[in-house]
Amino acid sequence: MTKYVRQDPEMTRRKFINAAMGTTVGIGGLSLLSIVGGVKPANTLTPEKTLPAKGDVLVYADPAKNNAPVALADIKEGQVVFAFPKGKVNGTDVVKSGIARNQLIIAKFPEAQLKAPTDIKGTDQGIVVYSRQCMHLGCAVEVKAYPSKGLKEAAVCPCHGGVYDMTQGGRVADGPPPAGLPQLPIKVVGGQVVVQDFFQSLPYDITEAEFETQKKELEKA
Ligand code: FES
Numbered sequence: 424m425t426k427y428v429r430q431d432p433e434m435t436r437r438k439f440i441n442a443a444m445g446t447t448v449g450i451g452g453l454s455l456l457s458i459v460g461g462v463k464p465a466n467t468l469t470p471e472k473t474l475p476a477k478g479d480v481l482v483y484a485d486p487a488k489n490n491a492p493v494a495l496a497d498i499k500e501g502q503v504v505f506a507f508p509k510g511k512v513n514g515t516d517v518v519k520s521g522i523a524r525n526q527l528i529i530a531k532f533p534e535a536q537l538k539a540p541t542d543i544k545g546t547d548q549g550i551v552v553y554s555r556q557c558m559h560l561g562c563a564v565e566v567k568a569y570p571s572k573g574l575k576e577a578a579v580c581p582c583h584g585g586v587y588d589m590t591q592g593g594r595v596a597d598g599p600p601p602a603g604l605p606q607l608p609i610k611v612v613g614g615q616v617v618v619q620d621f622f623q624s625l626p627y628d629i630t631e632a633e634f635e636t637q638k639k640e641l642e643k644a
Pocket residue numbers: 557558559560561562580581582583584585598599600
């Protein structure tokens with residue numbers, strides 16, 4: 424059986440962002456270590472790495488779009504938009520692009536195609552959002568057809584062939600990922616895609632304890 428070596432999370436993150444965006448996203452800003460005591464130094468929490476939270480607006484990941492909110496007209500069936508959440512952290516607007524798990528896939532399907540375990544309340548007009556980071560070893564998934572599983576539009580990982588069904592809550596349809604892509608609940612508000620809740624399952628490269636601690640602190644903010 425093939426064995427996979429877990430990569431250094433910081434290297435994975437940098438590779439992910441470089442590959443996904445063709446550029447390096449700066450990591451800086453205020454330290455929020457008070458809310459994640461005990462994290463490894465490589466994962467030091469900065470505003471750009473905080474979890475997407477309720478009220479964040481999704482903005483284009485494409486640097487050419489200058490962090491503009493994703494336009495509804497660009498979210499079409501058969502296409503996807505890559506995005507980051509943008510919201511207030513410590514009172515300042517931040518594009519949370521500093522960690523791979525926060526890059527998001529915005530996809531749109533006919534509403535009737537969205538099935539359990541999709542959090543249907545976390546979708547709007549057939550729009551569904553997932554983390555783009557593969558749950559196996561953290562690569563950036565691409566979106567394409569996967570005919571052998573009957574999927575016209577699947578999230579497919581280029582590293583070891585993980586496949587996720589975005590019409591069924593991001594469940595694993597093929598390959599080695601141990602868990603599905605985390606869905607991020609959204610709603611369309613005033614023509615923008617707005618986050619309604621935290622990821623519905625544990626994303627890549629964060630422990631359950633860190634995830635729960637961050638969520639609690641963000642809820643208090
Ligand atoms: S990183 Fe291995 S399948 Fe995605």
